[in-house]
Amino acid sequence: MFRNVIQISNKMSDKVRVFWFRRDMRFEDNVGLYHALSGEFQVLPLFIFDKHILDELPKDDARITFIHDELQKMRSYLQEHHNSSIATYHDTPENAIKQLIEDFEVEAIYTNRDYEPYAQKRDAKIDALLAENGIEFHNFKDQVIFEKTEVEKNDGGMYLVFTPYMKQWKKEFKNIDFKTYPSEDFLDKTYKNTRLPNVSLSDIGFERSSIKVLKHNLDKTLLKDYEETRNIPSIEGTSRLSPYLRFGTIGYRKVIEKALSVKNETFLDELIWREFYKAILYHYPETQDRAFKPKYDRIEWRNNEEDFEKWKSGQTGYPIVDAGMRQLNETGWMHNRLRMVVGSFLCKHLLIDWRWGEAYFAKRLLDYEMSSNVGGWQWVAGSGVDAAPYFRVFNPYSQTDRFDKDKKFIKKWVPEFESDKYPEPMVEHKMARERCLETYKDAVKN
Secondary structure: OOOOOOOOOOOOOOEEEEEEEEOOOOOOOEEEEEEEEOOOOOEEEEEEHHHHHHHOOOOOHHHHHHHHHHHHHHHHHHHHHHHOOOOEEEOHHHHHHHHHHHOOEEEEEEOOOOOOOHHHHHHHHHHHHHHOOOEEEEEOOOOOOOOOOOOOOOOOOOOOOOOHHHHHHHHHOOOOOOOOOOOOHHHEEEEEOOOOOOOOOHHHHOOOOOOOOOOOOOOOHHHHHHHHHHHOOOOOOEEEOOHHHHHHOOOHHHHHHHHOOOOOHHHHHHHHHHHHHHHHHHHHHHHOOOOOOOHHHHOOOOOOHHHHHHHHOOOOOOOOHHHHHHHHHHHHOOOOOHHHHHHHHHHHOOOOOOHHHHHHHHEEEEEEEHHHHOOOOOOOOOOOOOOOOOOOOOOHHHHHHHHOOOOOOHHHHHHOOOOOOOOOOOOOHHHHHHHHHHHHHHHOOO
């Protein structure tokens, strides 16, 4: 375990609260941390590198490098300014918590809620474990404005179409006490020990990734022009916030405030899409690997592995598709417009199961979030809530004409474009579209 990192000879006598960082890796405006710091006890910050998750990842996963680097910055800040630190463990959550309550007199554990199926099962186990030991488990809403059943139809039930959900979200927003939580002002109440357990990348079996998370941009000019620039992949027209929101290194309420300050409804709507998909996954956890519309699971996918490899490596012969896939493979990020284009191409041109694409994105995307990824893939496949109809098949050529007319993006990522080194299209568009429509129609007609 982590005894090789720090020797704790016996249980600490002072009672502590624990704040468990998960996808909220910041000191500022952190709801759960704020409430933990509001009591009489010192707060022991905690992070667990979860073996259940890490064991499934490649050893140079860029997300683990990013998380580890952020944790070390946070630890250094606490050590320098507050004579404190963050205890970081590499284990299953159950084992790490058991060790923690053996080594410390824990009054309660505080954290912020997560809504994905695995996270809910994990937290239920931890809640039961703590209850057995007479320790309270407190969790708070932090990564969304509205959760669970807070935005529902007038007659009850979850919205299954985005636009009415969005309108109700905005209506409900006007009635709430929207505020921030100045957790950063109370860090002096963190546990006074600079030598808490710590693990290196190599300790957890990982190596440093060469992929870097690019800086986000919340500049007012970008946000004001967002409607005009967000679909053009050759320019920096998007905020690149997604990895930072995914891991909570930037506060969600701060981003909402910024969107409201520039009165950009399109940018705000994109944030609301995140909450919509989170709510869908919370209410319908089975959709992580099953079609929301069951009849779409009757589609007879071709699932040709050679075709899938060409798609993954950006060798389809469709320049806009290949540029998007190469951007993903090299940077861990893909422009949102292209996520729709490459997703549609996989499902409809190649008739490859959306779950294959979702799993590949899960391995590659720095901003991977199950709710948005599953929601997006089911959208392009036509099988999800408020999805594109099955007969809508993105035409890669017309998408290029609309969003990369001068081929700037294509030429950046596909340098052999227009040379004899570039492959011919692996499938003819008209034929692929007709094959798709016939296959889908056979599956969903009853």
